[in-house]
Amino acid sequence: MNPVYDYLIVGSGAGGGVTAYVLAAAGAKVLLLEAGKRFSGNTYPKDEMRAGAQLMWGGGTDMTTDAATVLLRGKVLGGGTVVNQALLDRFDNLAWADFKADSGVSFFDNAAMADHYDAVETHLALHTFHDRSRWNRNAALYVAGFEKAGYQWQPLRRGQGDCGHGNDCMMCLGGCPRDAKQSMAVTFIKEAEAHGLTVRTGFQAAQVVTGADFVTVFGHENGVPQSHYARHCILAAGALGSTELMLKSQWQRRLPALGQHFYCHPQWMSTAFMDEPVDAHKGAFQAVKSADPRFRQNRFKLENVFAGPVAMALLNHRQMGAAHQHYMRRYRHMMCIEVALRDQTPGQISLNRQGRLAVTKSLRQADLDNATKGRGVVAEIFAAVGAKETMASDIRVGLHLMGGARMGQQAATSVVNEGFQVHGMPRVYVADGSLFPNAPGINPSLSIMALAHRAAHSILAQTAGA
Template identity: 55%
Template sequence: MKLSRYDYIIVGSGAGGGVLAFHLARAGKRVLMLEAGQRWQPRDYPDNELDASARLMWSGGVEPSQDASLMLMRGRTLGGGTVINQCLLDRFDDIALDDWAARSGLDSFSETAMGRHYDAVEADLSLQSIPESDWNGNARIYADGFDRLGYRRAPLRRGQSRCDVAGGNDCMRCLGGCPRASKQSTAATFLPRAEELGLEIITGCHIHGVVHGSAGVTVYGQVGREQVQFFAARCVLAAGTLGSSRILMNSGLGDALPALGKGFFCHPQFVTFARYAEPVDAHRGSFQALKSDDPRFRAAGFKLENVFMGPVAAAYLLPGGARAHQRLMRDYRHLACIEVAVRDVTPGRLSLSRGGQLRIHKSLGAPERKRAREGLKIIRDIYRVTGATEVAQAPTGIGLHLMGGCAQGLHRDSSVVNPEFAVHGMPRLHVVDGSLFPSAPGINPSLTIMALAHRAAEALLGGAQAPAGISRSVPADAAEVSA
């Protein structure tokens, strides 16, 4: 009886795994993808927030940090975070990449060097800027406030193909998976193309660990209650910051990799609601249409986001005692919302409890609190100049964009993954996801994770099979030599 030995096993199907799988499959490699979540037909995605949290997210919705100052969220479904995010796809600027270059020692972190990787993934996606005609009341308040106060704003660029907002569709539904397959999640883009090229996918597969050997990697975990293991010449962890770090730690690699789990970052977000006399209908249409584009904000380390959320999330975040809370909720259609998203600088740490449970040590440092305060002040100014009748600040911080823990860099003492995307000392084990980030960029990470996956594909495949149209940079066996 023959058991399969794949060229690659990819654990995780989000921005990193999805793009990488496509490029590896296109190069003719035999690839197995293991995903903890389930596969959904677009039209079957949950139509309510309760099921979306329970069935598309890890730990049933949110995971608190150890001091519960941040509620973290991550996707657990085929397509990973790209199914439940807003698919805002921005490139990083040199402010972010210069910091990465300094921390990692890699000069490949620059707008110029990343350019062709961004070009490549953007070419495979449908990207649209939200036109003013698609604005809802919340966007108009946001724009009005920015204009009155003299801050720069810009239209959002989103991965979407045919939302038909003019036809009355409400994109907020897509936070629980886009039923029109318009949002450019990997489940709607790279994964189906990769499957056509032979990618095999097993969903509902929870990975516990990996064993790196002299000729291949064994990946073990369970599907339901059945214990499983798979074999490949190489394994790529693309299970996200929390997932990839957990798998490496649970594999007993903490001693060999002193930087593992360190340098964990997110973008802490603080939501402020405002009530207006007239309905705002922030939930309608393109519920997020604009972004702050002010160099002063960037320099100060925050951005203001034009966001909204469904009744469950709004109810969880609205403050107050029962009656005040109920009153605000009853006026849900009159609520506007802006959040400040902070560029995190205080590194957190990931660890495992003795029982193997992931622990997220992440507290808000003084710099984050200061940045949040500055942003919140401007939000209140916006609400003031636009005539809000009441302002309500969420008591809980949300942690989105989970990054770091397996930083890429030159040295084992300060990084986990080498420039060729192999774990230090383990030439057949790779990490390709947001955990590679050496620091928090202050910009939505999805597109850059995809671009890094494209670069990783080049590194793994070597020049001969480099993704089409892209010149090569890394020799075939560089990963082996440097590891």
């Protein structure tokens, strides 16, 4: 039999990485299980296709059941923090207030969370792009368009200040080849390993069984059945992973809210073709963001993104042959803005008849109307910088996967209590984006880290001597 750990954590992303660090630094015997593999700057796949295939669940092709939304999530040591853009914002008062209103959770506010944000930020090298000489032309055009059209913007804060000047690696979304991006793999997990954390990659958890004295996690390690044991288990497999694991453990009967209230900040990218090269693939991938109160009121924000040639080709899926070739030839001339929606329509995470993960997510008219408003503003900004031709992609992407095991007071309407414990299951906790009660409309990962920091301290206090 494998050893019995004090704590076993499933999932090594924003939530799992921070939780592992706090528990290991406190001297506990901790095991971190991750379905994906361990990579580093030297070993991340070198091209866009392989990065998607090797670092994402479903090779980056997972979709909702109606095939309307692509769902992207990392499957790698470090989870989403390895494949994301590392935009690290704190929630504003509105996001916390809406969390509190939906859940009744007392610490959902900036005053109660400030120490946790401060604590996680001391482990991250953060960089705010005030210096315009560090921007690429995609950012400069975005700001010019905002200023001409009379909208407010701000420099971005990223966990990536060392992109190099004018390089064209464009590999943030496939792990950082310079190991400069502040993923869990190069920050919290590395520090936790120095405190004795045990990490097992290639282990996909399939079921959690709780007993009187310990918890067993059943799964497969590189295809071979394996079980791991601990006195307490923390689920940090992300909104889809943690919810799926609880559904597979057949806890839905006692937790009727399990799988409900799934949100994903649906996003749509639009491109403008400029006469001069934009070279949006060079230098700092993203440097500026929208900060207009009217956008927040209308539940959208505009991101100054771009993507590699494979993703940009997919966005233009309606054109074929010579027309598509003409589109791709102008890759260097593309300016790009994305609308990200603060979705209100709850989706659902369930298992289908074959026992496989199924995610349904439709958008009500109010959500669609807000997305249309956002896309209207994008068109206005493109016009303001003199773009003569534009392309608004209809591909909808969900990158910020949240909910499914929302935190709240009642077991009838939520899954996790204020102590991060699954209702009625004293040995099982959740510390990831699955516990969000709604969509904040702000990049979630820093707040997931801060919540995980709070969760780990709360778990230590609750389980002392247990």
